[in-house]
Amino acid sequence: MLEDGRISNRQAVFLIVNTILATSIIFLPGMIFKEARQDAWMSVVLVTVFGVVAGLIIASLGARFPGRTIIQYSGDIVGKPLGKVIGLIYSLFFIYINAFIVREFADMFNINFMPETPVSLFSMGIVFAAAYAVRSGLEVLARVSEIVLPLVLVMLLLIVGLVCPEIDAKLFFPILEKGFMPVLKGAYPPALFFRGNHSDGNVHTLPAQALRGRRGNYSGCSYGGPVSIDGNGCGNRGIRYPCCLYKFSHPDAGQVYQPGGHH
Amino acid sequence: MDKERIDGRIMEPLLIHARVAEPTPVKGKNRLLQFIKDNTLIAMEYTEVHSLEEVLEKILFGNTALFIDGLAVALLVNTVGYKARDIEEPDTEAVVRGPREGFTEEIRVNVALLRRKIRSPDLRLESMFLGRVTKTTVCIAYIHGIANDKIVEEVRKRLQRIEIDGILESGYIEAFIEDAPFSIFATVGNTEKPDIVAAKLLEGRVAIIVDGTPMVLTVPYLFIETIQASEDYYSRWPSGTVMRWLRTIGIILTTQLPALYVATTAFNPEVLPTVLLITIAASREGVPLPAIAEMLFLGVIFELLREAGVRLPRPVGQAVSIVGALVIGQAAIDSGLVSAPAVMVTVLAGIASFTVPAQSITYIFIRLFLLVLAGIMGFFGLFLGNIIILTHMASLRSFGMPYLSPAAPSDYGNWKDLVVRAPLWAMITRPSVLGWKNRKRVRPGSMPRPPGDKEKKPVPGGNEDNA
DSSP states (O other), X not given: OOOOOOOOHHHHHHHHHHHHHHHHHHTHHHHHHHHHGGGHHXXXXXXXXXXXXXXXXXXXXXXXXXXXXXXXXXXXXXXHHHHHHHHHHHHHHHHHHHHHHHHHHXXXXXXXXXXXXXXXXHHHHHXXXXXXXXXXXXXXXXXXXXXXXXXXXXXXXXXXXXXXXXXXXXXXXXXXXXXXXXXXXXXXXXXXXXXXXXXXXXXXXXXXXXXXXXXXXGGGGGGHHXXXXXXXXXXXXXXXXXXXXXXXXXXXXXXXXXXXXXX | OOHHHXXXXXXXXXXXXXXXXXXXXXXXXXXXXXXXXXXXXXXXXXXXXXXXXXXXXXHHHTOEEEEOTTOSOEEEEOOOOOOOOOOOOOSTTOOSSSOOOOOOSOHHHHHHHHHHHOOOTTEEEEEEEEOTTTOEEEEEEEETTTSOHHHHHHHHHHHHTOOOSOOOSHHHHHHHHOSOTTSSSOSSEEESOHHHHHHXXXXXXXXXXXXXOSOEEEESOOGGGGTOOHHHHHSOHHHHHHHHHHHHHHHHHHHHHHHHHHIIIIIOGGGSOHXXXXXXXXXXXXXXXXXXXXXXXXXXXXXXHHHHHHHXXXXXXXXXXXXXXXXXXXXXXXXXSSOHHHHHHHHHHHHHHTTSOTTHHHHHHHHXXXXXXXXXXXXXXXXXXXXXXXHHHHHOEETTEETTTTTTTTOGGGGGGTTSOOOGGGOXXXXXXXXXXXXXXXXXXXXXXXXXXXXXXXXXXXOGXXX
16 A cells, blocks of 8 residues: 655655665775775765765755756756756666665675575565565655664664774774875765765655645755755764774774675 | 342332322323323333334343333333443453453443543543444443544444444454454554553543443554553553563564574574584484474464463463473473474563563464574575564554554654653653644643752742742
C-alpha cells in the first residue's frame, strides 16, 4: 500500500544521513587513506569544508526554486538544451549511486562473511529488501531510517569507544611527508560522493516542502536549505570525523577495506 | 431469568396486594391495565408492547410478558437475571503492585468497574447489538474531550459494518475491525483489567467491551504497548524504566537468539572469541543434526511443552513442564541428539518471550522466519529478515496511527514514555499521536520538593502565601 508520501524535515535529514553514513564508515576511509596516508585527517577537514559549500549552493538553489527539483529548474538557469543534459546526468547519477551502494554492500558481505558465495546473491537480497521498502512508500522508508540510524550511531560510538585505547598519536607523523598533493587527491573521491548526495538530499526535502506550501505556509520553504546542510554537516563532522580519526591512527590502518582492491 | 423477582414482585402483588387495593378511577377498557400498572407492578421496570414478535424477542433476553385477557397489549417486565462469575484476579495478567480485579463475562459489571475508575460524565458509553443470531451487546467506551473524535467515528463505522451470525468473544470483533488482517502483528489490543482500560481511555484510546467475555479491546494499538505494563506506572519510575528495558531485551532475545546461534555456528564461527568457539565446537562434537535442524527440533519441542502446560490443569501442567524440561532436555543432550548450547539458546529464547506476554505468538513467527533465513544465508539472511520485518512494521497503521510511533515517525516529546518511563509529574502531556486536543495531563511544576524551597516560582493560581 503506497502512502501519500508526506515526511517531516527531520525524517528527510535522517534519510540523507543514512544514505551517506554507510559509505562514510565502510568505504571512504579506505579511499582517502590510499592517497593521503597519515595525512588523511586533513583530507577529511577539506571535504567537510567542501561539503558545506556545496550544500549551501544547492540549498540556496532549493530556496530560490521552492517546490521544484533540480531537473525542473536547471533548464531555467542554463537554458533548455543544457538543462535537459543536466537533468539526464542527474537521473543517471541516481542509478549510478544506487548501483554503487548495492555493490558496496554486496562486496562487504561477500569479502567479510561469505567469500565462497556468489556476490550476486547479496545484490539480489538487498535489492529485494529495497524493492519491498520502496513499494511500501516514502513514509515507510523514512520511518525505517528513523529506527535504523540511531542503532547504527550507537553501535558506531560503541566501536569507537572500545578501540580508544588502541589510538596511537605517533602514527599522525610525519605530517605532510610528501607535500599537500596527496591530501587533495585523498579529498577528491569523497568530495564527489558528497556533492552528489547533497543534491540527493535536496530531492528528499523538496517534496515535503511542496506539501507544506500547498497547505498555505510558505515560510517552511526557506528552511529546507539549512536542514540539508545540517544533515550533511552532521554526517561530515559529527559522525565521519571520529571514525576516520580512529581508522587513520590505528596501527592496522593499512588493513582498512578498500574498494576493488585486496584487503 | 430471575425467579425470585417474578414470584415476589409480579405474582405476589397480583394475587395478594390486588385484593386490598383501591379500585382505579379510570373507566373503560383500560381499567384493568391501569389497575395492574398502579397497584401491582410497583418499582418494576416494564414496557408496553403490541406485537408478538417483540414479545418473543424480549422473552429470549429473560424478560417476563404479562398478558391480560381481552387486551391487545402485553406488559414486558424486566426480570433479566443470571448467574455471573465473581470479580476475580485474572490469571493471565497477574501483577505484584496494582489492583487485582479483572473484568467478568457480564457487561454490566464490566461497565460498572470502568465507571468506578473514571467518575466523569465525559466517560461515554455507546452500546449496540451485534450478531444476527446472538444479538450480543457491544459497547464503545471513550472519554469525550480526550479521545480523538475521528477515531471514535471510525470505530463506530467499522463496528456497524459487521454482519455475522454470532459474536461469542471479542476476538470476533477484532477480526472484523483490525487494520492488517494478514499481518502477524496485532493492531487491536486486549486486556482483562479495568485499570489498564482506564489508563488507555485517559490516554485518548477507545475501548470496545463485548458482553460474554472479560477481554476488552482497545484501539488504536501501537507496538510500544507490548512493552508497557500497568506496573511500570504504579511502581517508582526507575524500576519502571528498567523493567521496560528488560522487556525490550526480552523481545530481541526471543526473536534473534536462535537465528544468531545458527548464523554463528554454521556460517561464521570466527566472530566468536576462541575459547567460546572451542567450547561450542566441543559440545557439538558428534551431534548428527546441522545447527538449523537442531534449533527447529528444539523449538518445536519447547512450544509443544509450553502449549501442553497451558492447556492442562495446573498440577498436571507442572508435571509436564518438569518432565519436559528435565527429562527430555537432559536425555536429548546425553543421547547426543542435540548439543547443550542449543538447548540453552532455545530455552533462553522461550523464557524471554514470557516477559512480553502480549503478542507472544508473533514472536514465534518472527523467530522461525529469521531462523530459516539464517539457516539458508547466515548473517546475511538474518540481516535481510530483520529489514523486512522492520519495513513491514513501519508500514502498519492502527486506526490511522503509525504502528511504530512514537519511535518512527519520531516524536521525541513522547519518548518520555518509550525509552524511559518518566516520573508521572514529568509526563505533562498525553501522547500526541492519539489526540491533539486537551493534551495537558499534569500541572507543570508538580515535582515534589522540600517545603520552603522558593527557587522556582509557584505556578499562577497556586498558594498565595509565597507571593
